[in-house]
Amino acid sequence: MSKTLSRATETRSGPARRRRRSVVAAAMALVGVAGFAVTNAASAGAMDGRSRPVHDKALQADLEALVKDGTLPGALMSVRNRDGRVTNYTAGVGDLRTGSKVPSDGYVRIASITKTFTAVAILQLVGEGKLALDDTVEKFLPGVVRGSGEGAAIDGRKITIRQLLNHTSGMPTGISAMDKGILPIKDRYFETRELLDAALTEPPTFAPGQDRVWAYSNSGYLLLGLVAQKVAGRPFAEVVTNKIVNRIGLKETYYPGPGDRELRAPHPQGYLPAKDAAGDPIPGQMIDITRFDPSIAGAAGQMIATPSDVNKFLLALQNGRLLKPSLLAEMRQSVQTSNWPAGWRYGLGVIEMKLTCGITAYGHGGDADGFQTRAAVTPDGRAVTVAFTNDEAHQYKILDFFDKALCAKK
16 A cells, blocks of 8 residues: 555655646556557447547557556556547556556556545535534544544544545544555555554644645544444445445446455556665566555545546536535635645545646545556546556656646547
8 A cells, every 4th residue: 555545745846846747646577568558438428329439649659658668567547538438548568477468447446536435425424414514523433533642632522524524634644554565564454443543643743724734644534434434324335335336336446345455357467666675666676566455545545446437436526416516516625735736725535636728627646555546527527547557656757647638638
């Protein structure tokens, strides 16, 4: 699992940051490219029988360029055009051992894109009158959120649901069990309460709701999962499945259950760069990390989906199938971020992205060990989800490519 579940907290500074497409992030063996492919699939309800998906040769060429040096073994992308047409792209190799192709629209770990699902579940409970955004955590989990040691200042009586959703709660940023990376814990199952208790021993990043202060927090979203579970009276995975996945017919999206360490087929393999004693990548060596227990991420990043299904989710959200207009507007009320690209703000589980073409898109990014994903939808209905099978390589080049894909006309 990635060290933060979303590397949007890392950004460039100086001249590099001002490059034309550097304003967009999501916050994502050394071999030659073994092949690439493009597949087109007409989406349900697309225009009419004469409407055909359009393959953008420029996007395909850029995708191939990203995997050319082999540090990103494979890439897959789904683009839903403004008129409803869907085109799926792939590049690179899906399995370094066999040299097989990347499966078109295969399953990937979407990591922190899960946060948008979590936020939607919470906002649906708001719409049902079961909680309010300015309720404190204490109301639903009395006595549970009390810090100790260095975390003594953390107090659920002072933290609201809204603050957790938009990362202004001051909850610790990371997940302490990840301090030594994924490999020592890849087969271990974690209860969310165990992860939360560990977070409560760490110092808060700031006082809850402190003016103009923001810090991305995975532990805050783990806590939201517990709140949703308590309010709904059902396991969090069931809440997300019933209230979102099944409701809008996402056939290729799921919340893996206890003990489920695999990805459904078809899927590319996910990779970590092997590192030396100093922590530097060893050229030519990659570790297959496709299989691990994602419970370490919980409501902050556990879900798995195909790129086209993520696009369907974002479109359903934008088109009012999951939230009433007033709640969607509330979700998109954003706050200023820190150490993120210029023009990026954070709402309630969703990122507001100012694109280089002048459009504002809404979406999220996610990094799980072995996979980095970026997804967003524009106001006129163009949706893009892109995934790569190494979460530590070419992050900013990917962000520039993501911007280009969202701004493209085809």
